[in-house]
Amino acid sequence: MASLTGRQAEELHKSIIAYLEAHKLPDAAAALRTETQLGDDVLDAATTKKYETLLEKKWTSVVRLQKKIMDLESRNSALQSELDSLTPDSLSKRNKDPASWLPKAPPRYTLESHRGAINCIAFHPVFSSVATGSDDYTIKIWDWEVGELERTVKAHTRAVLDVDFGGPRGNILMASCSSDLTIKIWDPLGDYKNIRTLAGHDHSVSAVRFIPSTGNLLVSASRDHTLRIWDVNTGFCLQTLQGHTAWVRDVAPTYDGRYLVSTGDDMTARLWDISSSPRAESKATMIGHEHYNECCAVAPPTAYPHLAVLAGLKRPPPASSAAEFMATGSRDKTIKLWDARGICLRTLVGHDNWIRAIVFHPGGKYLLSVSDDKTLRCWDLSQEGKCVRVLPAHEQFISCLRWAPGIPKGPSIEESAALGTPTNGESNGTGTPNGKSAAAAAAAAADTQIRCLIATGSIDMTLKIFAN
Numbered sequence: 001m002a003s004l005t006g007r008q009a010e011e012l013h014k015s016i017i018a019y020l021e022a023h024k025l026p027d028a029a030a031a032l033r034t035e036t037q038l039g040d041d042v043l044d045a046a047t048t049k050k051y052e053t054l055l056e057k058k059w060t061s062v063v064r065l066q067k068k069i070m071d072l073e074s075r076n077s078a079l080q081s082e083l084d085s086l087t088p089d090s091l092s093k094r095n096k097d098p099a100s101w102l103p104k105a106p107p108r109y110t111l112e113s114h115r116g117a118i119n120c121i122a123f124h125p126v127f128s129s130v131a132t133g134s135d136d137y138t139i140k141i142w143d144w145e146v147g148e149l150e151r152t153v154k155a156h157t158r159a160v161l162d163v164d165f166g167g168p169r170g171n172i173l174m175a176s177c178s179s180d181l182t183i184k185i186w187d188p189l190g191d192y193k194n195i196r197t198l199a200g201h202d203h204s205v206s207a208v209r210f211i212p213s214t215g216n217l218l219v220s221a222s223r224d225h226t227l228r229i230w231d232v233n234t235g236f237c238l239q240t241l242q243g244h245t246a247w248v249r250d251v252a253p254t255y256d257g258r259y260l261v262s263t264g265d266d267m268t269a270r271l272w273d274i275s276s277s278p279r280a281e282s283k284a285t286m287i288g289h290e291h292y293n294e295c296c297a298v299a300p301p302t303a304y305p306h307l308a309v310l311a312g313l314k315r316p317p318p319a320s321s322a323a324e325f326m327a328t329g330s331r332d333k334t335i336k337l338w339d340a341r342g343i344c345l346r347t348l349v350g351h352d353n354w355i356r357a358i359v360f361h362p363g364g365k366y367l368l369s370v371s372d373d374k375t376l377r378c379w380d381l382s383q384e385g386k387c388v389r390v391l392p393a394h395e396q397f398i399s400c401l402r403w404a405p406g407i408p409k410g411p412s413i414e415e416s417a418a419l420g421t422p423t424n425g426e427s428n429g430t431g432t433p434n435g436k437s438a439a440a441a442a443a444a445a446a447d448t449q450i451r452c453l454i455a456t457g458s459i460d461m462t463l464k465i466f467a468n
Helices: 006-022 026-036 045-051 054-085 088-093 301-310 413-419 435-446
Strands: 109-112 118-123 129-134 138-143 148-154 160-166 173-178 182-187 193-199 205-210 217-222 226-231 237-242 248-253 259-264 268-273 281-287 293-298 325-330 334-339 344-349 355-360 366-371 375-380 386-392 398-403 453-458 462-467
Touching (some): 006 026, 006 045, 138 160, 268 325, 301 325
Parallel strands (some): 118 160, 118 398, 205 248, 293 355
Antiparallel strands (some): 109 462, 129 138, 138 148, 217 226, 366 375, 375 386, 398 453, 453 462
16 A cells, blocks of 8 residues: 655645634544644644645545546547458558548546537637537537547537637637527637627527638527528628528538528528529428428539439439538428438438437548537448438437538638738628639638548537547
């Protein structure tokens, strides 16, 4: 049994005496003073006050460390088991193909600090930061590399429902939206100072996304049945998109910023052309779900070869065409894959409860989903949407899922800004994206390295980071 040094033993005795006196156990404290010969000349009132909470702090630190040790042992065991099952050939290929990487248990980190359900996640495109919004009205910024909380942003007066990073070139901003009917813009480089509040929706704002290839546009979805497009620089609402007949719960822009997909409680999904002037147009309506729709996602061009087969096409559409395929997740426990005409290509069945969030794998081969059944599922699009992995990710309902943005192979955002070259294309000045930049946007989207990093959030108030 390890023994303490004389100094360590004295520190422990002082802590115990201070603890006993603070908890009104004077006889026990006096007896220990006598036994250890720590009189008032050594441990006076001021010193005792200093040691009052030390014992409790050390105790809670030990408990936290024990939990971390257990998590690390569990992760080590899983990795050892995986290592034992690998052949020399598969071992040499392991981790070399990000396009086929899928999350595995256990997560790299399980992060706790929120006091309410986590509703949303967003990764900073440059820094190792990830933001989460919660029912506790706050946004928390975490460092996903080291698994630590960086700061808490006191954000809204009601639940934070969505967060996103984006904005003008060379100046990444964060947007959040809430049940308090507002959207707020924050400056990450300015200690997350709130620089603008956008007001205009008549009910809870469920989703917010920066529109790529525009630099200054933001789209929001609301329970007031509308979508709104905002100018981040001025805070003005440029357009209100009407068409849904109930709560619009989610919206996803295409990588070139020309189209939006939205979905909600009217059980439909809608494809909008926001590059048309002077007003956005509804191009297709997807009908087929039997309950409220919770989420939607736009397929990246890397998924076109697999989805083209499901659509019966002889060859996949060109990568410069950004709104060819999409997916929706619903409370009817299914995921549906659609083409741009609004035709359902496949219905993915497997979840046992409401589907809360979906995301296409950047490599294009998979679709990932999370659900109130507490699982994360991976669907192989090259096998007609077969479920190839079920990961019990949380102890309670899983509310959100986000894949980290890819790493640009060309100049960094900061370098592009310094050179005066656009990283996200340009706006044509009318509040709509410039359609001529579609090919450039496709090339930029393709010229990124996949980051093997995803995060999930739950009503169990934990954020889990899965990484390679």
